[in-house]
Amino acid sequence: QPKAIIVGAGIAGIATAIRLAVKGYAVEVYEANAYPGGKLSEFEQQGYRFDAGPSLFTMPQYVDELFVLAGKNPRRYFNYQQLDTVCNYFYEDGTRLSAYANSDELVQELSAKTQEAPENLRRYADNSRRIYDITNHVFLERSLHRLSTYLRWPTIKSILRLPGIDAMRSMHKANNSFFKDKRLVQFYDRYATYNGSNPYKAPATLNVIPYFEQHFGAYFPDGGMYSITSSLVKLAEELGVSFYYNSPVEQILVEDNKAIGIKVNNQIKTADIIISNMDVWFTYKKLLSHLPGIHPKKILQQERSSSALIFYWGISKQFKQLDLHNIFFSADYEAEFNSIWNDGTIGADPTVYLNISSKLKPDDAPEGNENWFVMINVPANKGQDWDALIDLARTNIINKLSRLLGEDISSLIQSESVLDPRSIESRTSSYQGSLYGTSSNNQFAAFLRHANRSSKIKNLYFCGGSVHPGGGIPLCLLSAKIVGDLIPTTS
Ligand code: FAD
Known part of the structure; x- marks a missing residue:
């Protein structure tokens, strides 16, 4: 039986393990941490449970697909519900609006709260759908690099000039041309942060993102976000995949330009195929440091996505006006992104994202309390004085939430822990603590x-x-699916 080794038990590593096990490979996964999931992990804190990283679950069909592929019923492993209200938005001018999943209700809500004409909102939704129709099959669902024979620079440039995908102006410029009301421009600009980018720089092609949320919906897994990881690990183990924790891989062994194994815990493990789920920057700089000649310099120099600062707070109260996902917008969005992207720092008034999983999963917090996951976007880690920045941000966030919720938040915080770009980088080997790999700030x-x-x-x-x-x-x-498709089935 041919053997595959996977470096890292992040969500993509686990999904790849399942796909290769189904293809007939003996699969071993080596994970540096004592637990699976990488960024998609969980922890307990004085009676509260927190999902450590991702909180917004979209496209659940890609998870279900893995169970179906293995001939199992996904519902026996993993369940989720669709959200009727995707997110609540709070503006500094007192505006409050809710993003409903139903498109008609959304148009009604946004136009009622902002006085923007409903036709403009519908025109915007049609535009997002059109970008999706043009780009989906080219950019997402297959290996771009296999098409490399005809994806040469001149062809790429002409694809990008296709007016339909709107790649020649920024998201913000496009959104500004659709809407008169600045609150709506900010509402739609925020989708750039879904992949850690800057709406003032990222191409308007990314205005496809609202379509994903609107058309395919937003979901919440019954067991919390971590149940995505735990149910897939269970499936992988049933398929015979072996997971080795506390096993940081030190080197990928290469002979005659062929990967033949890894070095881990001072042992050599050989395999027919090696897949790295470790951040590609560290894969080259650490696991392939003995082969500098093969490093793709241009790719490794790409700008990284933004990182995050998260406070996990146990809160001794319940807030009726809050839901699972809540956004408290900054008063000046451009200044906020300039701080992050031009100055490499955190501005005085960051947009605050507040996620409360105990709204839908009450056992995540003691009765009468809530588990607050409070996150702001921050620059990638380039050695800033994070301790000072975190102290200041904490004060600004508490003041902002207290002001907009009309309640002194600091006196309600019962327990606290913090995740910042340094700890994201060290816990999951993500270069500069970026959440999403490279940024999408250029065409x-x-x-x-x-x-x-x-x-x-x-x-x-x-x-x-x-x-x-x-x-x-x-x-x-999808990256796991592409890798699965690239690797031949065993005979
Ligand atoms: P990672 O999660 O990066 O895991 C890589 C794994 O490899 C880690 O477990 C690491 O320990 C292991 N590893 C690294 N090096 C080695 C080595 N040498 N040997 C062995 N093991 C190694 N996405 C969403 O879809 N929705 C969201 O709402 C969302 N919010 C986010 C919020 C935060 C705070 C963060 C951090 C991320 C968020 N993301 C979100 C992004 C999402 O979490 C990631 O894109 C995704 O989880 C990354 O998965 P991955 O497979 O690339 O691996």
Whole structure:
């Protein structure tokens, strides 16, 4: 039986393990941490449970597909509900609006709260759908690099000039041309942060993102986000995949330009195929540091996505006006993104994202309390004085939430822990603590992500948020699908 080794038990590594086990490979997964899931993990804190990283679950069909592929009924492992209200928005001018899943209700709500004409909102939704129709099959669902024979620069440039995909102006410019009301421009600009980008720079092609949320919906797993990881690990183990925890891989062994195994815990493990789910930057800099000649310099120099600062707070009260997902917008969005992207710092008034899983999963917090996951977007880690920045941000966030909720938040915080770009980087080996691999702040970003297969080393593959097609759970699962398709079935 041919053998595959996967470096890392992030969501893409686990999904790849399932796909290869189904294809007939003996699969071993080596994970540096004591637990699976990478960014998609969970922890307990004085009676509260928290999902450590992702909180928004979209495209659940990509998870279900893995169970179906293995001949199992997904509902026996993993359940989720669709959200009727995707997110509540609070503006500094007192505006409050809810993003409903139903398109007609959404148009009604947004136009009622902002006085924007409903036709403009519908025109915007049609535009997002059109971008999806044009781009979906080219950019997401297959290896771009296999099409490389006809995806040469001149062809790429002409694809990008296709007026339909709107790649020549920024998201913000496009949104500004659709809406008179600045609150709506901000509402739609925020989708750039779904892959850690800057709406003032990222191409308007990314205005496809609201379509994903609107058309395919937003969901909440019954067992919390971590149940995505735990149910897939269970499936993988049933398929015979072996997971080795506390096993940081030190090197990928290469002979005659062919990957032949790994070095881990001072042992050599050989395999026919090696797949790295470790951030591609660290894969080269650490696991392939002995082969500097094969490093793809241009790709490794790509700008990274933004990172995050998260406070996990146990809160001794329940807030009726809050839901699972809540956004408290900054008063000046452009200044906020300039702080992150131009100055590499955190501005005085960051947009605050507040996720409360105990709203839908009450056992995540003691009775009468709530588990607050409070996150702001921050720059990638370039050695800033994070301790000072975190102290200041904490004060600003507490003041903002207290002001907009009319309640002194600091006196309600019962327990606290913090995740910042440094800890994201060290816990999951993500270069600069970026959440989504490389940023999408230029039109060529899609073509400058690392391929899912090495062009220099035979039998070496890559999956996860730092390679094609990009970060976020759905795209990580697609990277696993592409790798699965690239690797031949065993006979
Ligand atoms: P990772 O999760 O990065 O895991 C890689 C794994 O490899 C880790 O377990 C690491 O320990 C292991 N590893 C690394 N090096 C080695 C080595 N040498 N040997 C062995 N093991 C190694 N996405 C969404 O879809 N929705 C969201 O709402 C969302 N919010 C987010 C919020 C936060 C705070 C964060 C951090 C991320 C968020 N994301 C979100 C992004 C999403 O979490 C990631 O894109 C996705 O989980 C990345 O998965 P991955 O497979 O690339 O691997």
